[in-house]
Each structure stands twice: as C-alpha cells, then as structure tokens.
Amino acid sequence: DAKTTQPPSMDCAEGRAANLPCNHSTISGNEYVYWYRQIHSQGPQYIIHGLKNNETNEMASLIITEDRKSSTLILPHATLRDTAVYYCIVRVIFRDDKIIFGKGTRLHILP
C-alpha cells in the first residue's frame, strides 16, 4: 500500500499559487519525500525532494512540517501547462528499497 495520502483532484486558477498537500504520517526517519508529476500518459517527471528542511528549485517549493507527517508542494505561479497528476512518495536512499506510488492528485489549472 502507498505510504502517502493525497486528495484525488484539485483546481487552481491560472497565475495563482497551487498548493498540493500530502499526508505521510507513518514516514520513517530515513525516508525522503519526493514529488513527481505526469502529464497525460508521458513518463512521470521528477519535481523536487526533501528530508526535513524546506526546499526550492526552479519548478516548485516543498514545505515539510516539523513532525514530517505531511508536506505541501507549491507551484508559485500555475500555468495551463501545469495541468497534470502530481504524485507524492516517500522513499529511502542509499539503500535497497522498492518505491510505491499512490494515485496522486489530478491538478486542473483553470484559465
């Protein structure tokens, strides 16, 4: 079973910030939070990851709560091209471990 819970769908107005939540209440101390997105049936695209500190890159920001039980992916200025399914997963690194994706959040950007 997936170790994360996400809302099945969300809407966001174009130009506004899209805030996508993820619950990972059973996360272990050595598990990182990763976000990916998938546009139509293309291969998923890596967005960002973090352990406990907030992270930012050219695509998005990742806010992880202090207890690490949830996180939020922020797309600061959503465009129509951000319409996709967004997946939040947790995984360890430097270690043999399988990866489990959940069903993700389908984000609709409204013009």
Next chain:
Amino acid sequence: EAQVTQNPRYLITVTGKKLTVTCSQNMNHEYMSWYRQDPGLGLRQIYYSMNVEVTDKGDVPEGYKVSRKEKRNFPLILESPSPNQTSLYFCASSYTSGRGEFFGPGTRLTVL
C-alpha cells in the same frame, strides 16, 4: 542528451508469445526500475535493481523477469504474456543518492 530509452514504444502481441522490452539509460545511474500503469491503479513497481547483477521484486513482479548484466541496460521480459499484462510500461533510472528518478517515454503493450 540525458535520457532513458525504451523499445518498442508500442507492441501488440498474442498470449504466450515471449517478448522483451528494452530499457537503456546514458546517465551512469545505479538504480533502475520498471513500472506498469493501469487506469485506476496508478503506477506500480514491477522490479528494481540497485546495481549490476542486483535485482529485486517490486509490488507486482508476477509474470515478469528482468536482468541487469550491464549498468546501462535493464530489459523487461515477459516469458508467456497474458491479457492482464496489457498495460503502459515505464522504465526509470536514478542515482542511489536520490536525485529523483528519470522516466522513459513508456511502452504501450497490448496482449490479445
């Protein structure tokens, strides 16, 4: 250009006819994996490999085989395909240091 390539991209076959889907990456990644994606079920990992000659089962390994004889290649083998293996398949690779997986373009397989 850094990429993961899969071949073929589309395949229609019949039950029981052995097939191989190839996957190759040019980024010197240690970790490689195969996923299948089905409507309503999301992405499910089939097999993964931490490095050459090291493979392990993911969530749905039944009916599949893999091998990792070279670092860059990770073929997916269906010895006796069945209709329930009709799916969209993705290969992915990453460093074990965790910079995020890089996915291939997908292979759409139909088993009649």
